[in-house]
Amino acid sequence: QRGESVVNEDGIEIKPEQVVGKNRSGRKFSFVTDTMYLPSIAKEVKGSDLLICEGMFADGCEDQAKEKKHMTSRQAATIARDADVLRMGLIHYSPRYNDKELNVLLEQAQQVYPEARLTKDRMRIEIPYVE
16 A cells, blocks of 8 residues: 555565555545534535435424524535535434425425435445546
């Protein structure tokens, strides 16, 4: 990994290019839940390849969200936008919303961050390397 050749027990020289690929950037994954909206969260998740963020409430429930220390979907999308993340998924929805009503949360988030998506437990999301 440091670009140095090594010699194994049999005296065979192993060169870095035989076992190590080209340098590539890492991947950053951020998960934010059970917290009220704070603009400073964007700094912590900045540049994430994937942000999974709670979006418990729809517009009009900001006071309730703050009281219960949760976010609206629009606030979650604001974090994603301000943090310049590549992709964002909403999670941790209020039980007041049935599956059809979750689209309201998605639509409100997409007004701020068009790449927002709804996610659910056990969903598998690939985080590819940026080449």
